[in-house]
C-alpha cells in the first residue's frame with residue numbers, strides 16, 4: 001500500500017487529468033464526481049479517501065466491503081460496483097448505500113424485497129453491457145426497457161441512472177463507442193419514461209477521458225489513486 005503523501009500526489013495528478021478532460025469536452029468539472037475504488041486495498045485506502053475529502057468509496061465484493069464497513073469508524077458512503085450474487089442481496093442491502101451493478105431482473109427484485117423489509121430506499125444504477133463484452137456482466141441494451149420499467153415500479157428502490165464498464169481494449173475508440181452508447185441509451189430511456197436517470201457512471205483509470213467526453217457524471221478510479229491492487233484478507 002502506498003503512503004498518504006503518495007496518495008495525495010496521485011489525487012493531484014488525477015484532478016489535473018479530470019480538469020483537462022473536462023476542458024476538452026467543454027464541460028464543467030463540477031459535473032463529474034470521483035469515486036475512489038478501494039477494492040483489494042487495505043482499510044487505509046478508505047481513510048485516505050476520507051482525508052482527501054472524498055465521501056464515497058467503491059467496492060466490488062460484499063464480504064470485503066462488509067468487513068471494511070464494520071472496521072471503519074469514520075463517515076463514509078459505500079457503493080457496490082461489482083457483480084452481486086442473488087444469495088448475497090440481503091447482506092448487500094445492509095452494507096451498501098448504493099448498488100451500481102444491478103445487472104439482472106432477479107437481482108433487482110431481490111434488492112427491492114430486502115430493502116423493503118429493512119424499511120429503506122436503496123439507490124441503484126442499472127449496469128448495461130453497452131460494449132457487448134462477453135466477459136462483462138450487465139443487461140443487454142435490448143433488455144433495458146424492461147429493466148427501467150421494473151426499477152421504476154420497485155417501491156424500495158431509487159433509480160439514479162446507468163453504469164457501464166468498457167471492454168478491455170487498447171484502442172480508445174472501443175471505450176468511446178461503449179460510453180456514447182450508454183449516454184444515447186440514457187437519453188432515450190429518460191425521454192420514454194419521463195425520468196432523469198441523471199447519473200452516468202462510466203470511466204476508470206484507463207479510459208476516463210473518453211468517458212468524460214461522452215458525458216460521464218461519475219468516474220470510478222482505483223489504480224491511478226492507489227497503485228496496483230493487492231489482496232486483502234476479509
Ligand SMILES: *Cc1c(COP(=O)(O)O)cnc(C)c1O
Pocket residue numbers: 037039060081082165203204205206220221222223224
Ligand atoms: C476495479 C474497478 C474500477 C477501477 O478500475 P481502475 O482501472 O483500477 O481504475 C472501476 N469500476 C469497476 C466496476 C471496477 O471493478
